[in-house]
Amino acid sequence: MYTAQFRYFRPADLGEAEALFRAGSDARFLAGGQSLIPAMKQRLASPSELIDISRIAALSFIRRERERLVIGAATKHANVAASGDVQASIPALAALAGMIGDPAVRHRGTIGGSIANNDPAADYPAGVLALDATIATNMRKIPAENFFTGMFATALEPGEIVTEVAFPLPRRAGYAKFPNPASRYAMPGVFVADFGHAVRVGVTGAAACVYRATELETALAHRFAAGALDGSAVDPAELASDLFASAEYRAHLVKIMAQRAVRACDG
Amino acid sequence: MAAISLTVNGKPIRAEVEDRTLLVHFLREHLHLTGTHVGCDTSQCGACVVHVNGRAMKSCTMFVAQADGEEIVTVEGLSGEGKLHPVQAAFQEHHALQCGFCTPGMIMTAVDMLKRHPHPDEETIRRELEGNFCRCTGYLNIIKAIGAASRAI
Numbered sequence A: 001m002y003t004a005q006f007r008y009f010r011p012a013d014l015g016e017a018e019a020l021f022r023a024g025s026d027a028r029f030l031a032g033g034q035s036l037i038p039a040m041k042q043r044l045a046s047p048s049e050l051i052d053i054s055r056i057a058a059l060s061f062i063r064r065e066r067e068r069l070v071i072g073a074a075t076k077h078a079n080v081a082a083s084g085d086v087q088a089s090i091p092a093l094a095a096l097a098g099m100i101g102d103p104a105v106r107h108r109g110t111i112g113g114s115i116a117n118n119d120p121a122a123d124y125p126a127g128v129l130a131l132d133a134t135i136a137t138n139m140r141k142i143p144a145e146n147f148f149t150g151m152f153a154t155a156l157e158p159g160e161i162v163t164e165v166a167f168p169l170p171r172r173a174g175y176a177k178f179p180n181p182a183s184r185y186a187m188p189g190v191f192v193a194d195f196g197h198a199v200r201v202g203v204t205g206a207a208a209c210v211y212r213a214t215e216l217e218t219a220l221a222h223r224f225a226a227g228a229l230d231g232s233a234v235d236p237a238e239l240a241s242d243l244f245a246s247a248e249y250r251a252h253l254v255k256i257m258a259q260r261a262v263r264a265c266d267g
Numbered sequence B: 001m002a003a004i005s006l007t008v009n010g011k012p013i014r015a016e017v018e019d020r021t022l023l024v025h026f027l028r029e030h031l032h033l034t035g036t037h038v039g040c041d042t043s044q045c046g047a048c049v050v051h052v053n054g055r056a057m058k059s060c061t062m063f064v065a066q067a068d069g070e071e072i073v074t075v076e077g078l079s080g081e082g083k084l085h086p087v088q089a090a091f092q093e094h095h096a097l098q099c100g101f102c103t104p105g106m107i108m109t110a111v112d113m114l115k116r117h118p119h120p121d122e123e124t125i126r127r128e129l130e131g132n133f134c135r136c137t138g139y140l141n142i143i144k145a146i147g148a149a150s151r152a153i
């Protein structure tokens, strides 16, 4: 399948990427291309310029600091999954990256592309929201809470480039995903993070957009154990229904995945 | 048009291509390396997997311009001097193909897998094959062949 015509650019740095975007008529940034290229082949997207930011060296890094873990936007899923720093500081995030798609997708897809795309069933948004991460762009810093605004929608302005994602280090965290048997996307995926003073639960693949399951957070803050959720019921009212799962089944799976995520916290 | 220069199976290549040329189209239609297949054309099936700088990637989900300056290896580049690569030999030995359509992608994925997991157990092999579909074999002989290749390498 051919995409529509476009002009391809590969800027060497962020400044050049910004200038190319301003000069373009309907420009789009390209990272791993694992969501954008399939969309372009189906003509769901037909940008006139593609600005490839995947080889800008300053966007590819994993840096462990004293109280946070910082990941550059163009860092590939496979590199996050295999990183000793990620495995040591937030093992659940390494595990999450290793569950995305398949090895070939993980070799190209990036964290920045995943959160900018904000697919309702993508894995990273659950971790970014539950871990209370901060998304840095070429313009500002955006708390995860304000970043994911709806189905395939984010707070990003035109021309805004995600540069890095900074994760505060939780005391413990876990991720569990029920993969859609065909696509491997989350159906759903639940990320649980215990910060000692607070418990945060991010849910993806259940509704139109990633969200925090506050009722599960309250139960886990009271007692951080899978059994603490036995009495919880997830309300299906706001959840998605499709040919793979009804809203009621998704609600059931959210609770089961949350319990598995809590169990995964201990290794 | 984009001017690109890259290495394919060890050979330096320069070309002028339309910006929208996919890597798989470049390999098949410009270089006539038709071992790399297009199965789904929607990033699902893995028939188009090649190595870019030593890592397995879906060549239907990449523009050749993105591979500018990189090293590509296709299934044609695996065997040397008329000798099959151990993974190819294991596929033959264990009857890991029927129609053969998925085979180039399976083999390129398997070679990449064995680099990262030199001694994979069956569960690892199955997990690593998540992006490669086979409509004929039922996968059992493919899994057997990859296990045997890991012991042969």
Ligand SMILES: Cc1cc2nc3c(=O)[nH]c(=O)nc-3n(C[C@H](O)[C@H](O)[C@H](O)COP(=O)(O)OP(=O)(O)OC[C@H]3O[C@@H](n4cnc5c(N)ncnc54)[C@H](O)[C@@H]3O)c2cc1C
Pocket: A028, A029, A030, A031, A032, A033, A034, A035, A036, A037, A038, A053, A073, A074, A099, A100, A101, A102, A105, A108, A109, A110, A111, A112, A113, A114, A116, A117, A119, A121, A122, A123, A124, A156, A160, A161, A162, A163, A183, A184, A185, A186, B043, B044
């Ligand atoms: C077969 C298959 C299976 C998959 N399975 C899963 C799965 O199980 N779970 C999952 O979460 N994902 C899955 N994905 C999607 C994959 O994770 C993508 O890599 C990811 O969604 C997009 O990242 P990318 O780097 O490829 O971005 P691209 O496709 O290049 O870009 C996606 C969007 O983000 C924008 N963008 C990219 N980078 C930036 C940036 N730094 N700043 C601002 N905007 C940017 C682009 O303009 C575009 O709009 C799958 C994909 C495929 C093909």
Ligand code: FES
Pocket: B037, B038, B039, B040, B041, B042, B043, B044, B045, B046, B047, B048, B049, B058, B059, B060, B061
């Ligand atoms: S043809 Fe590329 S994944 Fe199917």
Ligand code: FES
Pocket: B096, B097, B098, B099, B100, B101, B102, B103, B133, B134, B135, B136, B137
């Ligand atoms: S051998 Fe026919 S698709 Fe795999």
